[in-house]
Amino acid sequence: MSMRRLVPTLFVAAVALLSVVLLCPPGFAQQPVAVPDTKQVLGLEGVKHNSTGTLSIEKGTLQFKAGKKKADLPVTSINDVITGNDSQRAIGGFIGTLTMLGPYGSGRFLSLFRTKIDTLTIQYHDASGGLHGAIFTMPVGKAEDVKKELLAEGAKTTIPIEPAAIGQAPASPKKEQKP
Amino acid sequence: MKRAGHCCVFAFLVAASLFAGSARSAQDKKPQKISASAIQILLFQSDEVKLPAEFQMALYEHVIEELQKAGKFEHVYRDGDHAAANTKDLITLRSNVTGFKQGSERARQVTTVAGATSITIHCQFVDKSGKVQLERDITGKVRFFGGNLRATYDFAKKVAKEVQESF
Numbered sequence: 001m002s003m004r005r006l007v008p009t010l011f012v013a014a015v016a017l018l019s020v021v022l023l024c025p026p027g028f029a030q031q032p033v034a035v036p037d038t039k040q041v042l043g044l045e046g047v048k049h050n051s052t053g054t055l056s057i058e059k060g061t062l063q064f065k066a067g068k069k070k071a072d073l074p075v076t077s078i079n080d081v082i083t084g085n086d087s088q089r090a091i092g093g094f095i096g097t098l099t100m101l102g103p104y105g106s107g108r109f110l111s112l113f114r115t116k117i118d119t120l121t122i123q124y125h126d127a128s129g130g131l132h133g134a135i136f137t138m139p140v141g142k143a144e145d146v147k148k149e150l151l152a153e154g155a156k157t158t159i160p161i162e163p164a165a166i167g168q169a170p171a172s173p174k175k176e177q178k179p
Numbered sequence: 180m181k182r183a184g185h186c187c188v189f190a191f192l193v194a195a196s197l198f199a200g201s202a203r204s205a206q207d208k209k210p211q212k213i214s215a216s217a218i219q220i221l222l223f224q225s226d227e228v229k230l231p232a233e234f235q236m237a238l239y240e241h242v243i244e245e246l247q248k249a250g251k252f253e254h255v256y257r258d259g260d261h262a263a264a265n266t267k268d269l270i271t272l273r274s275n276v277t278g279f280k281q282g283s284e285r286a287r288q289v290t291t292v293a294g295a296t297s298i299t300i301h302c303q304f305v306d307k308s309g310k311v312q313l314e315r316d317i318t319g320k321v322r323f324f325g326g327n328l329r330a331t332y333d334f335a336k337k338v339a340k341e342v343q344e345s346f
Contacts, residue, residue, distance in 0.1 A: 041233075041328065042240050082232040088326070089284070097324075100288070111288035121232040130257030131222060133236030135328075 032058035033149040035142045040064055043122075043134030044071040055136060057149045062122075064136075073124060073134075078155035080123040083143040087114040118143035122150075213304070213312050213346050215270040217254040218246060219263045223300065225276035234279070234298065237328045238319075241335035242272070249339045251346045270312065270346075272338075273303045277316070284326050295320060296327040298334055304345075313345050 034056040042049045044064055053066030062073040089096050090113040100107040120136040120143045138146070144161070151157060223230070223238045239258075246255045252270075256263035263269055278299035286294025297320045304313040319334025321327065 042237060080232075084231060084233060087285075089288075108289050111285060114285060119233050121236050123236065125259060126257075128260050128262055130260040131239075132257065133240055135233045135236055 032056060033146060035138050035146060038064070038136050038138040038142075040066065040071075041135040041137060043132060044073070045132075046071045055138065055146065057146065057153060060153050062150065075150055075153040075155050077124045077126075078122050078150060079125065080121075081147050081150050081155055081157045082121045082159060083147050084119040084121070085116060085140070085143075086119050086137065087116050088137070089113070090115050116140045120146055122155075210345075213270070215268045215306070215346060216252060217256060217263065217266045217268070218252045218270045218272060218304075218342075219256040219260065220246070220258060220272050221274070222258045223274045223276060225279070228276045228279045230276050230279055230298075231281075233328065234331060237331040238274075238298070238300070238334060241331050242338050245335040245339035246342060249343055251342055267307070269307050271305045271307075273305055275301045277301050278318075281327060282321070287321075287323060291323065295322045296330045297321075298330050300334065302338065302341075313341075315341055317341065 034054055036054045037052060038055040039050060039052045040047050040055075047053075047064060047066055047069050051066040051069070053064055053069075056063050056065070057075065060075050062075055062078070064071045064073075089111060091099055091110055096110075099110050102110070117137045118140050120138065122134050122136075124132050124134070126132060136143075147157070148161060151161065220239065220243050223235050225235065243255055243257060246252065254262075254266065256266075256269075276298065278297070280295070280297050282296035283294040297318055299316060299318045302313075302315050302317055303311050306312050317334060317337050319330040319332070319337065321329040321333060
């Protein structure tokens with residue numbers, strides 16, 4: 001084979017190889033999980049109750065950031081992760097309370113509109129062995145992803161994820177309980 | 180007739196003084212307050228009743244928070260805290276959920292009268308020797324405003340009130 005014919009062939013092969021490397025997603029590299037619009041109902045020290053922020057798991061640490069306040073928790077200190085589901089008023093907070101005063105039962109009518117949410121409850125131990133609990137609510141379908149990531153990073157659970165649930169789409173995860 | 184009226188007034192005064200005396204003696208017989216410098220809160224058990232995990236944790240965290248706010252104890256230890264073992268006059272709060280009715284926030288807001296959530300818990304305050312110093316059935320409820328978890332806050336407030344009265 002002459003050099004003239006070999007160069008284009010090698011060039012095409014190199015381009016093909018490069019495009020494969022660039023286009024294929026890194027299958028085994030762990031992506032850090034971050035869930036915005038997560039509400040910390042209670043339990044994390046240094047963060048107010050019912051504060052909304054971003055829950056993320058990266059490098060073996062669960063982090064919750066709400067504005068300037070943040071709380072870090074080593075994932076290995078978590079000894080139980082439980083997911084559930086609930087619902088909340090579509091119009092919440094202070095405005096939601098004000099709508100209750102609306103005329104002709106309009107407040108009651110608005111109460112009928114609710115959005116589904118996921119709940120995530122974790123139990124963890126501090127340095128002196130004291131048990132803590134934290135409760136989060138997050139957009140529907142996210143709690144199961146967070147649980148999977150926590151278990152992958154070394155957290156424990158009393159209710160393991162069922163194999164069928166692992167293969168399911170995140171939009172319709174299998175729930176352990178319906179409180 | 181006039182004499183009968185005097186007799187009635189006299190009888191009324193005697194009865195009133197007797198009632199006041201008995202009430203005062205009842206106040207004097209108030210149970211002695213229990214002395215303890217620290218309390219340890221154990222995780223709430225629910226052997227008979229299936230209690231969702233978030234309720235269990237919310238009960239535990241709210242009770243710890245309310246007892247810390249009450250300021251009756253120098254230390255409020257959590258379940259599993261190693262430091263609690265060295266405390267001499269430690270009281271342990273053991274709790275068992277005996278009743279749980281999960282209502283509906285939507286039903287509460289729409290109907291006002293339906294959808295209440297209630298949790299009944301048998302609480303035992305036990306000293307280090309294992310003797311039960313105080314035993315109560317306390318119920319936390321949410322009837323009108325707030326989510327279902329607010330029943331756990333109501334329960335914690337009642338526990339703190341009980342502690343204020345008895346310790």
